[in-house]
Amino acid sequence: MPVDHYENFPVASLLLPRRLRRPIEAIYRFARAADDIADEGDSPDAVRLQGLAEYGDELTRIERGEPPLRPAFTELAAIVAEWRLPVPLLRDLLDAFAQDVVKKRYADYPELLDYCRRSANPVGRLLLHLVGTTSDENLQRSDWICSALQLVNFWQDVAIDWRKDRVYLPQTDLARFAIAEAQIADGCSSAEWAALLDFECERTRRLMLAGAPLVHQLPGRMGWEIRLTVQGGLRILERIRQVRGDVFRQRPVLGAGDWLHIGKRVLFM
Template identity: 60%
Template sequence: MSVDHYENFPVASILMPRRLRKPVAAIYHFARAADDIADEGDLPDAERLRRLDEFRAELKRIETDESPHTPLFRRLAAEVQAHALPMPPFYDLLDAFSQDVVKKRYADFAELQDYCRRSANPVGNLLLHLYEEATPVALAYSDAICSALQLINFWQDVARDYAIGRIYLPQEDLAKFGVEEAQIAQGVDDEAWRALMEFEVDRARTLMLQGAPLGSMLRGRIGLEMRMIIAGGLRILDKLQAADYDMFRHRPVLRPFDWVIMLAKSAPLRF
């Protein structure tokens, strides 16, 4: 369910119809390049924001039927035109990456949900447009799945995010369960930490299950791919729970046997 830096993206999956692999790759490379600007290396924040503004300028050229300046955006422009892809999701992704540069803490879950709306949900929106399945109901299910995947990524990567100065756990939740930031820095998984993470994992699982009907709405290999993505996210949550929420020393990853389990759980559901 994850690929390199930009997770939650089913890139070049064997389940992806061949006709969609090129546009999916173009969207992925845009998202990964922008994500790398926000996260990688030791650039000052001002330079990161400037480079993301250059990406916005390239998107504007696509919108106004001008030729983009870079090969990355010329490839993206071709797919946007070929598949009539909406432009707002691309801008939303850039807004989220820019936010990562300047915002390191989240006061409450509402703030975090707003971030997920721009950092994760646009991916599902674009994929549904590629699938020609972008109905209001499908988009609502997709938003729930994508936000859940983003939360799952945060929960498995608490230590990694802290290492680059970010905490996505809502501050109000830390206070509610009596967890200090120093505890994250030291990797202390005591009773308070386990109670906090049980709460966050349950919230992510509930959100994922809210969106799960999408996997049965979509047809053929696309539907199977979606059910595998859902099963993968739930499997990571199961692994977090099995590790007693000690992701500091037992960061969950999907191994070959997990894919067997996920496939077995990916039969179409009836709702």
């Protein structure tokens, strides 16, 4: 999973089987580096897009079975070949990062989900390919979890994204709750703002729960890893609602006490 370098997605934690850590780390490094091209520094948009296009050229070489020109892609090429990973999923990530460079607003929820389809869902699908559980049902549930995780990041990071001139809250939802962008700029929480964030968090919670049965289809430690990921996302949503959506003064994050709650809930999934 769209996103402070995929911080809500499992990244080769100690829970994962050792054999999966290397491929997951390679996927993460690729996603992080590409995301940095789109987000970090002060390069002009044209330079960012060119950098992402060059990453796309490397993926084309990998897809053709040609050696990459950049040493940083050597490990990824080996992982793709060894695990037979679908390169189009990696290309989807690049497409989403390029969209972030040029697109700053989303008209409605379906448009936002289309972004999640490319910015977050490929990560989950790649994990399923690694464990060989790519049934249509599993892929759909993975998509729901990953999109939900991406949305959780958006609701956490309203203030951070504003500083990048990005508003991921759908424009139709802002209008429905009578929220002007000036309120985001001012970091102003209100009853209307709390209602909007409650609405977004509840919709995201339902999406996450729709995908949650996937954990029972994943083998061994991977299943436990995704249990923690799902419950971590749900806990952040609770944190946002507890502060009535006031993510301006303090970005909701998970502390030690939260992980105790998450650990208990994981046992009963």
